[in-house]
Amino acid sequence: MNWIIWIIIACEIGFWVLIILGLAARYLLNRKKLGLVLLALTPLVDLLLLAVSAIDLYHGAKANIGHGLAAVYIGVSVGFGKNMIRWADRQFRIRVLKTGEKEKDLFGLEFAKANLIGWLRHLLAYCIGGSLIAATVLFVGDFERTSELVGIMRVWTIVLAIDLIITLSYFFWPKKEKGRI
Known part of the structure; x- marks a missing residue:
């Protein structure tokens, strides 16, 4: 396996370790500022990944899937990062502290709108990742x-289009509660 893939894996692990440590500091140690600092460090993981990838290419490496995944990873982190942290925060409160409430299931138009917002985040991630790939080229x-x-951009474009089709389908065939017709 290419070494850049290992860097991506390490950055992904580092991202989640910082989130878990940040949430543990916030809730278990009651150190809100420390928790905030640890959570705020997560973008540095992305910058490290970008720097390592750029340095590798600058020194003559042939771009491979690892370099492309680095750009995708950064786009996804920017597009979905805040939501991933919010999700992890909710899960920590529910599973560890036993204090949080499970998010209510959405149906019908609410579900379709929520998926459209998710697709727009995907589009943002695509634009950021695509811009990084174009800048690299x-x-x-x-x-x-x-x-x-x-x-990689061709494949991601197809994935984005499929995601849009699925998202739009929820407006025509809304998700219904189980047991309701």
């Missing part, structure tokens, strides 16, 4: 060395 200046990044 321009920065390296050698399409032959960066052509795999374009292939």
Whole structure:
């Protein structure tokens, strides 16, 4: 496996470790400022990943799926990061502290709107990741060395389109509560 993949895995683990430590500091140690600092460090993991990927390409590496995934990871972290932290916070309160309430299930138009918001976050992630990939291609200046990044964008474009079709389907065929017709 390519070493850049290992860096991505380490960054993903680091992201979740910072979130768990931040939530533990906030709720278990009652150290709200420390918890906030730890949660605020999560974007630094993304910057580290971007820097390592850029340095690798700058020193002549041929772009591969790892470099593309680095851009995708950063886009997803920006597009969904706040929601992932909010979700983790809720899960921590529910599962560890036994104080949180489970989020209510959505149905019908509410469910469709929530999915549309999720798709818009996906679009934001796509735009950020795609911009990073385009900037990388321009920065390296050698399409032959960066052509795999374009292939990653093709796949992501298809995934984004499928996600949109599924999202729009909820407006035409709304999700119903079980037992209701």
